[in-house]
Amino acid sequence: MTSPPPIRACLFDMDGLLLDSEDKYTICTNAVLSQYGRPNLPWSIKAQLQGRPGLQAGKIFEEWAQLPVSRDEYMKKVTEMQKKLFPECKALPGVEELLKGMKERGVEMALATSSHSGNFALKTGHLGELFSVFDEEHRVLGDDPRIPPGRGKPAPDIYLVALETINARLRKEGKKEVLPEEALVFEDSVPGIEAGRRAGCQVVWCPHPGLLDLMKAKEDLILAGQMGEHKEEAGEESSVAVDGNGRRKGAPGEVGDGYGRLLKTLEDFPYESYGIKSKQSNHL
Template sequence: MVTVDQSQGPGPISGVGSQTLPPIRACLFDMDGLLINTEDLYTLCADIVLTKYGRPHLPWSIKAQLMGVPGSSHGDTFHSWAQLPISREQFKEEQTGQHRIHFPECKPLPGVEKLLKDLKSAHGTQGLSVEIALATSSHKANYELKTSRPETKAVLDLIPEEHRVLGDDPRIQRGKPAPDIYLLALQAINSSLPEGIPKITPNECLVFEDSVLGVEAGRRAGMRAVWVPHPGLAAEYKGKEKEVLAGRTALYPIGNDEQLGAIDDGRAEQLVSLENFPYDKFGIVVPQDANHPTMDSR
């Protein structure tokens, strides 16, 4: 299990206005469905196999329960719904074959390239640079497939390799919604800071997530969060947004509820996309002359 010096973290959260939030010094990103369009491709791959065996397409009511859970498409929730006439092992093999075909089609989502480039040139209101890291549940083999397209690889390569934590990292004992992967990503950042630069605390981190379990993982890590859900997922959680932002959906209870946020505590918010990101709200300063060409404009 990954541990962190709790003396660096925030104190108990007791509601709106109970604390002054410091400027963000580190942005920690999920990947699938947030930086690249894999959620639509995961659905496509599942639907191809489902259609082959005369089953209906995967609905968001089921998909919403699978997002962010490693191997979830091989578990009870999916197969109890799918009722496929083949074994789980055969479905896994056929779905993996579709992944090999379609994952190389992954593209960055709108606003991602500009956001990452802006953050690489940004600093906080105290003049310290803003660090970025990746915390993805994708294993190395799938990560390489998903980033094999040159434009996609170029965007993900904006995140330093030493700051990328993948789902099969042996140091991760528990997947999301546990906080381990985000605490490990923060450790990777802090271990690379120049001598004399103060270590970054969880309270100075902003987690970017599209999944409900990912938001919970960020909140459990003592970090702030931005939730950017797929429109299909957002529709499934309409009216429950406050619970998602507090990490209190109890989708997969793991205990340690003292790690969770409070409703309307001001430490998480929902965005429609990563375009036109509100840097000022998080104490992030992007130089006025930051004008980055996109991959498509080169």
């Protein structure tokens, strides 16, 4: 088995990976659950919601919560709380240094978040400097029209679209495009990791401690994208091409193939182990 190639581009999730917004989602959800005498959201359910588009996550939540109110009424209550909490979002440990470090080393970067534009603005409006590393053309949000309905994470489309935003610019500049296997996806969620692997990318899984504890002994399957979060239908294909090296379109990876790594924090990121050269010598 050949070693993964050096990394030329990084594709970042946002909620729970760059920002502490996942904890704020939980606070809002639990507050509404308590109003109806329901228990707090357990990690066994939250793990299924993370990274997924709102409609898909909503269906999973509703089946579990069994609240005596309509989805619209529930969403109204939660949204009111989110509008107050989201503007307080903060970068998680190591994030500022990592984004700055990648930028200084000449690594291409794009954002790929399931958050729709409204929530994205609430979470990041006060964090302009942090998100300035992502040019507008390299920000792919959950309501991006280039992602077909039903093709959010764990399908690979959002990461393939994000990579294409980079390659479109590189083509214009007459530079070599980044292959999927030369891109590193950063994720905190299990569906997100599967999306990255199905896109043909290398992945870093940096989960919440609660999720890591829940998934104990399943780490290798998660890093390979083999948790089966995405249910393929017969003849189903991604809307965006993957790579030309013979790898089956949209397939997950293999256990132990070296394309996935678990990091408990984004602090002190090991650039050199990914073939990312020092600030002075990186000419990718």
